[in-house]
Amino acid sequence: VSDGKRLELDEDIHQQQQVWVIERISWALMALVIGAAATGFLGHGAFSNRRVSPVDAGYTIDYHRLERHQSQSIFIVQLDEEALQGDVVRLRLGNSFLRKAEITRIEPEPDSVELDADLVTYSFNAAAAGVITFHFIPTGYGNAALDIGLDGRPLQSHPQFVLP
Amino acid sequence: MESVIRAIFIYFFLLIVFRVSGRRTLSEMTTFDLVLVLILSETTESALVGNDYSMTNSVVLILTLVSINILLSMLKLRFTGLEKWMDGRPFLIVENGKCIKYRMAKARVDEGDIMEAARKLHGLERMDQIKYAVLERGGLISIVPADNSN
Numbered sequence: 278v279s280d281g282k283r284l285e286l287d288e289d290i291h292q293q294q295q296v297w298v299i300e301r302i303s304w305a306l307m308a309l310v311i312g313a314a315a316t317g318f319l320g321h322g323a324f325s326n327r328r329v330s331p332v333d334a335g336y337t338i339d340y341h342r343l344e345r346h347q348s349q350s351i352f353i354v355q356l357d358e359e360a361l362q363g364d365v366v367r368l369r370l371g372n373s374f375l376r377k378a379e380i381t382r383i384e385p386e387p388d389s390v391e392l393d394a395d396l397v398t399y400s401f402n403a404a405a406a407g408v409i410t411f412h413f414i415p416t417g418y419g420n421a422a423l424d425i426g427l428d429g430r431p432l433q434s435h436p437q438f439v440l441p
Numbered sequence: 442m443e444s445v446i447r448a449i450f451i452y453f454f455l456l457i458v459f460r461v462s463g464r465r466t467l468s469e470m471t472t473f474d475l476v477l478v479l480i481l482s483e484t485t486e487s488a489l490v491g492n493d494y495s496m497t498n499s500v501v502l503i504l505t506l507v508s509i510n511i512l513l514s515m516l517k518l519r520f521t522g523l524e525k526w527m528d529g530r531p532f533l534i535v536e537n538g539k540c541i542k543y544r545m546a547k548a549r550v551d552e553g554d555i556m557e558a559a560r561k562l563h564g565l566e567r568m569d570q571i572k573y574a575v576l577e578r579g580g581l582i583s584i585v586p587a588d589n590s591n
């Protein structure tokens with residue numbers, strides 16, 4: 278192979294070989310990122326999905342451990358039978374979550390909403406509140422705790438991380 | 442400020458992705474490549490703009506992207522090493538009618554690509570009519586015909 282002198286070519290095959298190595302490594306990294314996305318390591322997938330039933334909390338929650346900024350998402354709170362005994366169910370949500378997310382819809386709609394310094398309390402008709410779905414859009418980045426609890430019981434913290 | 446950061450991130454992300462995808466990736470567009478470019482631009486738009494569709498945001502994004510481009514072109518002029526890594530260097534893939542297979546394989550170029558360029562540029566019919574074929578920095582193949590190619 279000529280060094281290209283006769284052609285007056287500004288060739289640097291040594292550097293080009295380094296570029297090819299970097300290219301191959303980068304392709305492997307791209308495949309890793311795609312694999313991570315497919316399995317939920319970048320949110321909204323098997324790795325990210327969580328179903329938790331905290332002891333004595335009276336509910337089971339399905340949520341995403343990893344969220345994506347400005348991406349529509351949900352968490353679902355399924356209330357235990359014993360939590361639905363009265364006429365009204367009061368569900369409390371910590372403000373730390375609301376500072377990093379905008380709730381766009383709640384199904385079923387709460388009968389009333391009370392705002393406090395540290396939390397929001399939603400009141401639902403117990404007959405319709407077996408499964409409550411919160412639709413929200415993460416508006417912040419980084420760590421976000423989904424603090425949630427029934428009235429009269431301690432808030433349970435469910436950690437989330439919002440990816441850019 | 443977020444718009445500026447978004448624009449800088451997307452600019453360098455695209456720069457790196459297209460650099461490591463190889464110089465032949467979109468150098469000669471097929472119909473599907475064109476569709477791919479359109480999809481990429483649509484995807485990039487949402488990452489760039491986010492939920493801010495204001496004219497102010499568009500102005501900030503455009504100015505940021507163009508400014509980075511100007512800055513990088515100035516830096517490339519001043520630091521040739523940077524240019525070498527960002528744009529690469531042309532290299533031979535055919536010499537005196539002989540394909541340099543190793544380089545062609547690494548650059549994802551086959552004999553068909555070379556003959557296509559030879560036909561288009563010089564109306565050449567055979568590989569032995571090519572003195573040099575060079576894979577240029579932009580991914581195009583340039584052909585120097587052999588002296589006796591006619």
